[in-house]
Amino acid sequence: MGALCGRCSLRQDGPPVPPEMHPGALFLAVAERPGDVEKKEGRPQVGPASRELFNALRAVGLQRRDVSYSNVLLCLRSGKNGLEKAYRQTALERKAVEKENKARKAAGLTLLDLPLDPHEACKPRLQRELEQFAHVIPMGSMAAKVILQTSTGINDLRGTLNERGTLDGQTGKVIGEIQKLLPTFNPAHVSHQKRWRSVFVADIARAFRWFKGTMQWNEPRLISRPSAAELQAWLYREPWPAFTVYDLETLPYEKDTKGDGLYDPLTDEIGLVGFARPGLREAMVVPIRSIKSLPTASSSPFYTTTELRDVLQVIADFMQDGRFVKAGWNSDSYDLQVIQGNFQRWFGVPVTPTPRLDGILLHHVVASEHFHSLAFVASVYTDAPAWKNDDTATNAKNDEEWQKYCGRDCCITVDVLAPLITEANRIGAFTPRHASLPSLLAVEHSMTEVCCGLHRVGMHVNQSERLRLEIELVESAHKWRGALFARMTEAGIDVGNFNDDRKKPEELKRRAQDDDEAWEDRLTKTTDARVFNPSSREQVAELLFQRLDLDLADNVQEKDLWTESGERSTNDAVLRSYVGDPLLKHNGVSSLVHALRMLRRATKTHSTFVHPLRPAWGEPRCYLHRDGRAHPSYRAFGTGVGRIAASEPNTLNQPPNVRAMFTAPSGYSLVDCDQDSLHLRIIGSRWRIPSLQEAYLGKPRLHRGHRMGPHELFAELLYGDRFMK
Numbered sequence: 001m002g003a004l005c006g007r008c009s010l011r012q013d014g015p016p017v018p019p020e021m022h023p024g025a026l027f028l029a030v031a032e033r034p035g036d037v038e039k040k041e042g043r044p045q046v047g048p049a050s051r052e053l054f055n056a057l058r059a060v061g062l063q064r065r066d067v068s069y070s071n072v073l074l075c076l077r078s079g080k081n082g083l084e085k086a087y088r089q090t091a092l093e094r095k096a097v098e099k100e101n102k103a104r105k106a107a108g109l110t111l112l113d114l115p116l117d118p119h120e121a122c123k124p125r126l127q128r129e130l131e132q133f134a135h136v137i138p139m140g141s142m143a144a145k146v147i148l149q150t151s152t153g154i155n156d157l158r159g160t161l162n163e164r165g166t167l168d169g170q171t172g173k174v175i176g177e178i179q180k181l182l183p184t185f186n187p188a189h190v191s192h193q194k195r196w197r198s199v200f201v202a203d204i205a206r207a208f209r210w211f212k213g214t215m216q217w218n219e220p221r222l223i224s225r226p227s228a229a230e231l232q233a234w235l236y237r238e239p240w241p242a243f244t245v246y247d248l249e250t251l252p253y254e255k256d257t258k259g260d261g262l263y264d265p266l267t268d269e270i271g272l273v274g275f276a277r278p279g280l281r282e283a284m285v286v287p288i289r290s291i292k293s294l295p296t297a298s299s300s301p302f303y304t305t306t307e308l309r310d311v312l313q314v315i316a317d318f319m320q321d322g323r324f325v326k327a328g329w330n331s332d333s334y335d336l337q338v339i340q341g342n343f344q345r346w347f348g349v350p351v352t353p354t355p356r357l358d359g360i361l362l363h364h365v366v367a368s369e370h371f372h373s374l375a376f377v378a379s380v381y382t383d384a385p386a387w388k389n390d391d392t393a394t395n396a397k398n399d400e401e402w403q404k405y406c407g408r409d410c411c412i413t414v415d416v417l418a419p420l421i422t423e424a425n426r427i428g429a430f431t432p433r434h435a436s437l438p439s440l441l442a443v444e445h446s447m448t449e450v451c452c453g454l455h456r457v458g459m460h461v462n463q464s465e466r467l468r469l470e471i472e473l474v475e476s477a478h479k480w481r482g483a484l485f486a487r488m489t490e491a492g493i494d495v496g497n498f499n500d501d502r503k504k505p506e507e508l509k510r511r512a513q514d515d516d517e518a519w520e521d522r523l524t525k526t527t528d529a530r531v532f533n534p535s536s537r538e539q540v541a542e543l544l545f546q547r548l549d550l551d552l553a554d555n556v557q558e559k560d561l562w563t564e565s566g567e568r569s570t571n572d573a574v575l576r577s578y579v580g581d582p583l584l585k586h587n588g589v590s591s592l593v594h595a596l597r598m599l600r601r602a603t604k605t606h607s608t609f610v611h612p613l614r615p616a617w618g619e620p621r622c623y624l625h626r627d628g629r630a631h632p633s634y635r636a637f638g639t640g641v642g643r644i645a646a647s648e649p650n651t652l653n654q655p656p657n658v659r660a661m662f663t664a665p666s667g668y669s670l671v672d673c674d675q676d677s678l679h680l681r682i683i684g685s686r687w688r689i690p691s692l693q694e695a696y697l698g699k700p701r702l703h704r705g706h707r708m709g710p711h712e713l714f715a716e717l718l719y720g721d722r723f724m725k
Contacts, residue, residue: 134178256620271290327413633647
């Protein structure tokens, strides 16, 4: 069928599963590989997971015969990790052939063909099939990457509209028919993680509309640079809408030493303010600054000083007009802080939009386990193009492009809010469940207000304690690095013979303690690029899965076993599983992995939590502000389980020893009010469980001299004496 089976390492133990072609099919659905049922039946998409695909097809009126089916790989290697071992085998065979080809080249002999990865060997066959179809749906990460020739993960690719065709070498224009491709999840992935079912169904429906030419997207009309009178007439135009969407595009007040913007809602400057409303396919955009303007610019290139002040006064009055709901995306967090700070600087008083509705919080109530970016939600609820893929918000070529982007943002937010409000009403998100309780959406807004306050206040960093931790972590890293190399040598592994495509770095200079990169150099860099680098995912994967030939880790969730690009993961959950494996303890491999794990922990703790808080404001990856505090960005919608998330820095997942860096500034005290194990507190109180009530209120119980916490007490209730022993 055109596949290069003779150069493939898969070595199938049975016939391949051929594609299933139907005359007149609307599109070709390409999955990653056949499963056990497909191999047995000799047909693609007949296993249990295929129900997800056919349910989605039926939703748009299609049957099995209306679609053709294939896979990136037509063969299946049986046995545990069969496909993974085939890829490893290819890497080893390729290395041996490359070595032989060097000798053959020196002797003037014909070079041997390199072994191919299974997907490379199958690619000519797949390409021949793809050429027969104008419409293709790649399903899953491998299918999307191979067909679209990209390294982007499926979470970012799914739902996007991709077009390609043959280009004329002279004119650069597409010759012949354009092929349309819309990637989505693998049905097998959806069958294991049901939270993606609605997204998968939406992707298939979106592809169906695109292929049939019935996409429902109209580009909005842009009204730019209105006068104060024109803006007021537009905002107060009757009939009054259920909500008015607003959106901000901002510019950073400062840049770091590499020229990248230091974005922070407390200091960012408003560049554009956009408005849109239901029923009008248009957006009103007020340009305050040019995207090319300097942070120190005091005047607007679009308005005189008087005109700008009049326009800003109209915006301020409308934002505080209680008769109109002001809606946006992340408008209760980032946009709110930017508006308050900018109007404080302009008029001397902060402006707070009231009442307001944040679409991102609405989506968190409706679909807490999904992603909450506007691009993701728009791909599920609308036919909007992928307008955010090229970073126009920060890298627009000119003001016209920037303003068009802002107008699209506003109109797409209008489009997604209507179905979200309907769904939120269906589940009662606007209505309190009890007279004494707020509504679900009110709770979301309250939590976001807490997050904004936490960001504004910040956390004071004790630099003496930070430097002590830095030195301690560097010494720990060197200790575990020595232990790791010793264990590798004992296992017969040459630590100086690892693949690395980097250029050999220059001899490193010994630098002063306060140099930005000195500690990072001592932790991770060496003078020889081939020496094993524990910070390299590729080299750690080579050590674990090629040199040590370890199977897939046990007792690890499926999502932790693989990277987003579909490769074997080397994360801490995987390493921890290997450390606890009795068989690996017996042959000494677990002690090697333990040393690797401890080295990576020290290195990560240093580079993620300690080094970024050095007093070097303006340097890349420095999270310490001029006031000597860290100001993390907190999000109430950052996790699926309802916990708050934090970034730059992540102050919620810090090792306990790192927390000593954060102290009260002079004249203040820290108060500890942690609602840890809140679910167990509720359980113990609601059902009056004595041991759990004692854990919080009574005399603590001890086990082997240590206080038993609520988790230990709860586990004892479930498992009894076996747990304690």
